[in-house]
Amino acid sequence: MKVSRKKQVLDVVALYPEVSQIGDARLRQAVVEIWQELWAQSKWNDIGAVPTSAEIPYSNLPHTQCVVAMALNVADAFRKYHNIEVNRDYLIAAAVLQDASKVVEYEPGPGGKVRRTRIGKSYPHGFWCAHLAVQKGVPDAISHVMLTHSSSAAKFPDTLEGKILYYVDQLDVIGIHKDRWKKHLMIAKVEN
Numbered sequence: 016m017k018v019s020r021k022k023q024v025l026d027v028v029a030l031y032p033e034v035s036q037i038g039d040a041r042l043r044q045a046v047v048e049i050w051q052e053l054w055a056q057s058k059w060n061d062i063g064a065v066p067t068s069a070e071i072p073y074s075n076l077p078h079t080q081c082v083v084a085m086a087l088n089v090a091d092a093f094r095k096y097h098n099i100e101v102n103r104d105y106l107i108a109a110a111v112l113q114d115a116s117k118v119v120e121y122e123p124g125p126g127g128k129v130r131r132t133r134i135g136k137s138y139p140h141g142f143w144c145a146h147l148a149v150q151k152g153v154p155d156a157i158s159h160v161m162l163t164h165s166s167s168a169a170k171f172p173d174t175l176e177g178k179i180l181y182y183v184d185q186l187d188v189i190g191i192h193k194d195r196w197k198k199h200l201m202i203a204k205v206e207n
């Protein structure tokens with residue numbers, strides 16, 4: 016007889032302690048619940064085994080943990096040197112959630128390979144997490160960051176929080192994988 020083993024609930028705060036710094040209790044709770052729902056839907060049993068992408072076998076967990084830490088350090092530097100304040104609740108929530116969709120976008124395949132799931136093939140990266148966030152009443156500005164943080168997204172993030180995440184995410188990928196960026200002179204500077 017097959018014994019069904021219920022999957023352990025993910026301890027989101029243990030993985031991402033910065034979640035406890037989110038001041039808005041409803042947002043803090045939503046971040047935890049979204050992660051736990053995605054994890055319940057995931058085919059993975061070890062969160063550390065989920066890769067950064069199909070091309071980048073490095074674990075997504077330390078990648079996201081480093082992205083969260085770097086984003087908050089940039090926010091601290093903006094405050095210290097320029098008196099620029101970012102929305103720290105939004106920054107933490109978006110940083111912790113931006114790659115959470117990966118647990119349902121990928122699944123373990125045969126021979127230790129990673130393959131895309133139906134969700135991973137059907138929707139842009141970040142969409143599945145963003146749609147849960149919208150359902151839970153998470154502010155649109157946070158879902159916007161989830162949907163624009165990837166270099167494959169159709170547009171750049173509009174907000175400072177989103178731009179911080181965009182750049183530190185790409186910087187971390189350079190650290191854990193390789194520099195995939197080229198400078199193209201046809202990119203024009205917009206004056207307004």
Ligand SMILES: [Fe+2]
Nearest residue numbers: 113114140165
């Ligand atoms: Fe991502």
